[in-house]
Amino acid sequence: MKPRFGRPDISRYADRFDVPGAGEGLSVTFLGVSTLLFADGASAVMTDGFFSRPSPAAVGLRRIAPDRRRIDAALTRAGVAALDAVVPVHTHFDHAMDSAVVAARTGARLVGGPSAAHIGRGGGLPDDEIVRAAPGEPITCGAFTLTLVESRHCPPDRYPGSITGPVAPPVRASAYRCGDAWSLLLRHAGGRTALVQGSAGFVPGALEGRSADVAYLGVGQLGLQDEEYVRAYWKETVEAVGARRVVLVHWDDFFRPLDKPLRALPRLGDDLDATMRIIGPLAAEQGVPLHFPTVWRREDPWSGLPGGDRRPARHERP
Numbered sequence: 147m148k149p150r151f152g153r154p155d156i157s158r159y160a161d162r163f164d165v166p167g168a169g170e171g172l173s174v175t176f177l178g179v180s181t182l183l184f185a186d187g188a189s190a191v192m193t194d195g196f197f198s199r200p201s202p203a204a205v206g207l208r209r210i211a212p213d214r215r216r217i218d219a220a221l222t223r224a225g226v227a228a229l230d231a232v233v234p235v236h237t238h239f240d241h242a243m244d245s246a247v248v249a250a251r252t253g254a255r256l257v258g259g260p261s262a263a264h265i266g267r268g269g270g271l272p273d274d275e276i277v278r279a280a281p282g283e284p285i286t287c288g289a290f291t292l293t294l295v296e297s298r299h300c301p302p303d304r305y306p307g308s309i310t311g312p313v314a315p316p317v318r319a320s321a322y323r324c325g326d327a328w329s330l331l332l333r334h335a336g337g338r339t340a341l342v343q344g345s346a347g348f349v350p351g352a353l354e355g356r357s358a359d360v361a362y363l364g365v366g367q368l369g370l371q372d373e374e375y376v377r378a379y380w381k382e383t384v385e386a387v388g389a390r391r392v393v394l395v396h397w398d399d400f401f402r403p404l405d406k407p408l409r410a411l412p413r414l415g416d417d418l419d420a421t422m423r424i425i426g427p428l429a430a431e432q433g434v435p436l437h438f439p440t441v442w443r444r445e446d447p448w449s450g451l452p453g454g455d456r457r458p459a460r461h462e463r464p
Contacts, residue, residue, distance in 0.1 A: 153399070154410040154418040156438075165393055165437045166449035172334055173446055175224055176393075176439035178408065179400045180235050180344035180364055183224055184332060189288030191231040193330065193342050194241045195248035197221075202401050210239060211315035212247045212269075220404055221251060223442060229254035230288035231277070235344025235364075236299060237261040237309055237325035240400045246271050257285060257292065261309035261325025268312035279328075289335040295356065297329040298347035300367045329383070331356055338448045343383050344396060346371075350378075353386035360447040361389035362439075365425075366396035369417030376424045384434065390451045392429060393437045408441055 168174075175183040181194040197220040198213035221227075229252040234242035242262060246269025249256045256266040257277045266276040279285060279294040286292075299306075307323045329352065330342040341358035346368040361384050368376060384392055397418050398408040410418045429436035433452060439445060 151413060153412040156397075156408070156410045156418070158419070159422065159438055162436060163438045163440050165439055165443075165445040165447050168444040168446040168449075171446075172336060172338055172448075173444040174340070174362075174393075174439075175444050176395065176441050177220060177224060178398055178404050178441060179240055179366075180342070180362075180396045182342060182362060182395070183226060184290065184334070184340070185226075186289055186334065186336070189290060190226065190229050191233065191287050191290050191292065191332070192226070192229050192248065192252075192254070193233050193235055193344065195232045195234075195245050196239075196241055196243060196400070197248075197404060198244050199400055199403055200239075205239070205319045205401070209316035210243065210319055211317075212244045214247065216403065217244055217247055217251065221248070226252060228252050230290065231255050231257045231285075231292065233257045233292060233294070233328075233330060234262050234265070235330060235342065236327040237265060237322055238299075238305055239319050239322040241344065242325075243315070243322060245269075249275065255287065257287070258294070258328070259326030261323065264309040264311060265313050265322075268314040291333040293331040293333075293356075294326075295329040295331065295352050297327045297343070297345070297349055297352060299324050299327045300346035300364075300371070302367075329353055331358060331387075340447070341383065341387050341389060342395075346379055346396070348379055348382040350382055353382065356387050358387040358389055359451060360391045360393065361387060362393050362395050362447075364396035365394050365416075365418065365421050366411065367416050369413075369420035373424055376421065377428065380425055380428050385432075389434065391435050391437070391447050392425075393439050393447055395439065397438070398441075404441070 172186045232249045232254045339358045341361045344364045
C-alpha cells in the first residue's frame with residue numbers, strides 16, 4: 147500500500163534537472179507551478195504569472211489577494227521589465243490570481259477566455275489590454291504566435307465552472323473557478339515551437355494535427371490517477387504533438403514561497419513518485435528526454451533535441 151502522508155523527495159530526480167542552459171536568444175525560465183517566461187531579449191510572453199503563493203491557512207480560511215511585494219521581487223529576480231502577453235492556462239488561484247497585476251506591471255495584454263477577462267477587469271485592466279482568445283485561432287504577441295486549444299482540468303477540479311463577473315481581490319479562493327482550461331501552443335518567429343499543458347487534463351483528439359518540438363507537461367494531481375489515465379494523458383499531449391523533449395511543471399508545492407527551495411506537493415494532494423513510475427519508462431521507450439526545469443534559470447529546451455528531423459505528430463496537419 148503506497149503512503150498517503152509526507153511528500154515525495156524531489157532530490158530523487160536530481161539527475162533530471164538538466165535542461166540545457168540558454169545563451170543569447172530564445173530561452174524559457176521556470177518560475178514555479180505553470181509559470182513560464184518565454185523571452186528572446188526583445189519580446190516575451192509569460193504563462194500564468196503566479197508568484198503570491200499564499201499559505202494553506204490563507205487559502206482555506208481567509209480571503210486572498212495578489213501579494214505585490216512577492217510579485218515585484220519575482221519579476222525583478224527574473225529580469226522581467228516588459229511582456230507582450232500574460233496567458234493563464236486556466237483561472238484557478240494558483241494560475242491566474244496574479245495575472246492582472248503582472249500584466250499591469252509589465253504592459254502586457256492578458257490573453258484568455260471569458261473567465262480570465264473577468265480577472266483582468268476585477269484587477270483594473272482596461273478592455274483594450276484584455277484579449278479574448280478564440281479556441282484554435284492564432285494570436286500574434288510580439289515575436290510569438292499563440293494558439294489556445296480547448297482542454298480540461300485534471301480531475302478532481304476543486305473549483306469547477308466559469309467566473310461570471312469581475313474578480314476584485316481580496317476574495318475567497320473559490321472565486322477563482324477553473325474557467326477555460328487550455329493547451330497553449332507557442333511558435334517563435336525563429337521557428338521554435340512548444341506546447342504548455344498547464345493542467346494534467348486533456349480533450350481526446352484536441353491536439354491531433356498540431357505539432358510542438360518541446361512539451362512543458364503539467365503533472366499536478368496526475369499521481370492520483372490510475373495508469374490508464376496517465377498513459378492516455380501522455381498520448382494525447384506528448385505523442386499527439388510529436389514532442390522531442392518533455393519538461394515537467396506543476397509539481398512543486400505552490401503554498402511555499404519562491405524564495406525558499408522548491409519541494410514536491412504532499413502526497414495528500416499528489417504523488418509525483420507514482421507519476422514518474424509510469425511516465426519515466428514511457429519516455430525512455432519512446433526516446434523522449436524527460437526533465438525537470440530549474441527555477442530562475444534561463445534554459446534552452448530546443449538545444450540538442452534528439453533526432454535530426456522533428457518527430458512527426460500523430461495525424462499531423464499538412
